[in-house]
Structure formats: structure tokens, C-alpha cells
Amino acid sequence: MESDHVRSLPEELERKDRKTKMEKDIAVLGVGAHPWGKFKDKDFVDLAVIAANEAFKDAGMGWKDIQAMVCAETVWSGKSGLYAGQFVSRALGSTGIPAVNIQNGCASGAVALAIAAMMIKSGMCDIALAVGGDVSPEGFLPALAGEDPLSPDSLRFTAIGATNPVHWALDCRRRMEEYGTTEAHLAKVKVKNSKYGSSNPLARYRKVFTLEEVLNSAVVCYPLRLYEICATSDGGGAVILSSMEVARRYTSRPVILAAATLGNLVYGDPTVQIGSHVAYKVNSSVPMASEVVQSSRKAYEEAGIGPEELDFAELPDNSSWHELMYMEALGFCGPGEAEHLLDDGATELGGKLPINASGGFASFGEAVAAQGLLQVYEIVRQLRGAAGPRQVEGAKVGFGQVYGAQGNAGTVIVKK
């Protein structure tokens, strides 16, 4: 007798048929964001709600039109932050729709978006909201209570004293040794991003830095200087997705989510990863930032394009080193070539592939739960031609990448 879990052949064929009929294209109907900064009178719920309300207005709909919600968690607000979706739902008015909480570190915003897209693709719903708000502690991100004393995330504090920037500095010094990256290269990334942040009304920092100012700033952990490491901020972001069929009821020119993919660390990754390891491979066939390689390669495949077809990109410049290394990890250029592209102006507005025309983490600081959604906000504004003085000419295909501690990553590709 057949056991229950074995499907019969007709059932299997019917399942495959349903899958091919599934909506392939997902539309981005609306985006919203609360400016980045430090707001003593606002908690993460307030920031998320303000962003969501802007997204509803942008999409021409209301909260009651949302059929499912995916909310990026924050670990900085106790249990409320872990139940972020329920807290945000209650603030908007509980309608009983599914609200999923996402914890993937600093990749949570992009992961929330990917899960919302999957909900629509699966046929579970037609309209979904991805949202996140965060209130970050000042200074170095601290440990949490209750950690296993033998976990790498404990030992890095108790036995070593390795802050997040230490990890980046260790890889960055090695990069200088191997590829000849200079202190000026690191400073240049900040200078470029600060130029763009100065004309972004959402950005926390609006000062345009000179090379000298960055190079004269205090060394935090060599080779990384104060102005080459992003701050931590409060912020909120929201994105409304729908099936293409539903999108056409709201707009005649929907912007398309061509890819929203996830990735995780691969065993043997030689990158000095935060929180998951205190010992790392030396000789390895696994590429650096393997989680980012995983998510981005899947994104190129899902969108049916290669990196050469991107018009602009938003990268996670937690430090200047990141922007350089990520250009290579994402396949924008070969190993050791990132500095040349930077020197040639290829990653500036007007160049072949503007990077962080938003101003990047350099101008915003990082609000963990919301950052990935902020990138989508920027990408959509660029595609609509609404980026003002920071407009990427002829923007048609935009790329966003975030990564998080413990080897999390999320990639988005949005096109029109």
C-alpha cells in the first residue's frame, strides 16, 4: 500500500502545472522611507509606520489593501523588536493578515523583501508589504545578553576585544599588501559618497568631505579611519510589492522587481567574518564574501542579466574597504581592479557604473533592519527619474546588496 507522503503521478503533474502558471514578474508599487538620523522621540515602530504610510501614499492604496506583511526585526529593542511585525501591525491597526518577522542581521531588509516577493509568487497573496524600522545603539554595536560563552560572538568580546571594524581592518590591510590599495583609495570612497549624500534629503550626514579631512581623521583601527567607517543610525523603510496583474490596476508603468535573492556563507570562506568565527580558512577555493557571491549570482540568473547590464548599484559601504571588495565579489570587475575603477571615475555619477549615488552608508549610517529597504527606495527613485542632482542618466536597471553578520546576504535587482 502507498504511504501517505508519496504523491500519485497525476497529483505531481498538476502541481508542476500550477507552478508554471505562477506570476513570474513582481511589481514594486510603492516605496517609503523615514529620514536617517538619531530621533530621541521615535521608536522603531514609529519609524516603520512613517515609512509604510509614505509607501501606501506612493502606491495609491491603504494599509487595508495589504494582504501580507514581512517585517525586519531589530535586536536593539528587546522582545518588541523580535516581534517587530506584530508591533508594527498593531500600530497600523491589526487586520489579522500574516506578519512574518525576519532576522538575518543587516541583510534583514532585503530578505524581508525577498520573502514578500515569494509570498506573491506562490499565489498566497497579491499585495505584500516589506517594512523595517530600527533605533541603533551609539558607537560600536555591543554584545547581547544570554550568549553562549564559547560562541565566536562571545569570544570576540570576552577574549579578544574585536569590534566590527577590527574584522574589516584585518582584511583591508591584507588587501593593501596584495593589491596595493592605498590610504587615499579608502578616503576617496568616502569623499565620493559624501558628495552624493550632501544632496540627499534622507541622508543623516550632508557634509562634503575633502580627501585631506578624511585622511586626517582619527585612526580607529588601521587602515580604517573614523570617516571611513559608517555610523549607526535610526531609520525606517517600506516597499509594497504586487503581482503584475494587480499592479496594472494602480499604474500603467510598473517598476519590476527582477530579482530578490538570498545567500549564506559557504564553509571555507576566507573572509574575516563577524560573529560566526574567530578562526578562518587560509587557503580556500571558496571566494571572499561567499554569502554575497551566492545571493548575487542567483540574482543575475533570476533577472536574466549580467553585472555589465547594471546602470547603477547600491552597495553596503560599512567601511570604504567594503565598497572596493564588493565590486569584485559581485563581478563588477576582476580581482584587484576595484581601485582602478575608482581612480578612473567609473563609479561616480556620469561613470560606467555609479555606486552609492544615494550617498551610501557613509552618508546615512546603518539602521540594520531598514537598510536593505532604503536601497530599494533609492533604486526606485532613480528608475523614476526622481533623484534630482543625484540622477543616474538613463537609469533602467538598478542593483542593491546588503549582507549581515553570521554570513547573511540579500540582493535585489529592480528594472523598468
Next chain:
Amino acid sequence: MDSPKEQIPVAEGVFTWPSDEPCLIGSRCETCGEHFFPRAKSCQNPDCPDKGDVKEVLLSRNGKLWSYTVQHYAPPPPYRGPVPLTIGLVELPENLKIMGQLTDCREEDLKIGMDMELVIEKLFEDEEGREVVTWKFRPAQAGKK
């Protein structure tokens, strides 16, 4: 005359202590030969053909400096050690680069590739006057003490 302070490890099971020749405690998979630090409960290599037994092993005490940096600002709690502090990655023959504080050296004397050796040294003194010790690396000394 001062009696020597009691020394306790910052975490149990990460290095042998007390010991005249302390070592980091790691694991090695009997099947695929991969090494892990700190100790692992099972093989973390997804390509291990057998997900075999991991056995506790003592890691090499000597290696080469892979990279280093000086942290100028105080790390957040629960860190209780000195500030500023030097942190490096030391490459061991087990194909692992181990993170740890660097000691007995000035930043200007450090060079990528130099020989380093493991030591166990004071991190801070606790409320009961005991020295809490951790693993560190120092430039390899010619001739043992």
C-alpha cells in the same frame, strides 16, 4: 613579598590551562581532516563524505602573521582588557588563521609573514584579584624561556 595571583582562563575549554606549554584546543575531523577552532561538536564541512567523528586536538603553537591592526577605541562590554589593543590573525599549519590579541610588540615592528608564537597572558584582573588570562600571540622568540 607578593604571592603570585591566581590565574583563571577567560573561557573554559578554549586553551589548555594551567600549563607550561599551553595550546589552543580545536577539533579535527577523523574523516576529512578539517580543523576547527574553537572545539566543534561535529564536522562542519558539508563535503565531508562521512560526517565522521571530530576529535579534540591541540593546535600548533607557532604560525605566521597574516594581518594585524591596533584598536584605538575601547571595545564595548563584555570586553575588559587593555585599550588600545593590538589584534592579529596568525596562520597555523592547520590551514586556519586564528584571531587573537598580539602582545610583546610595537605596531611598527609587526610585519605580515613574521613568525609568531602562542602565549597565555593576563587580560584583566577581576573583582577577587585573580588574573583572567586569554590566548595571545607574540613575535616568536629565539630560545625558549
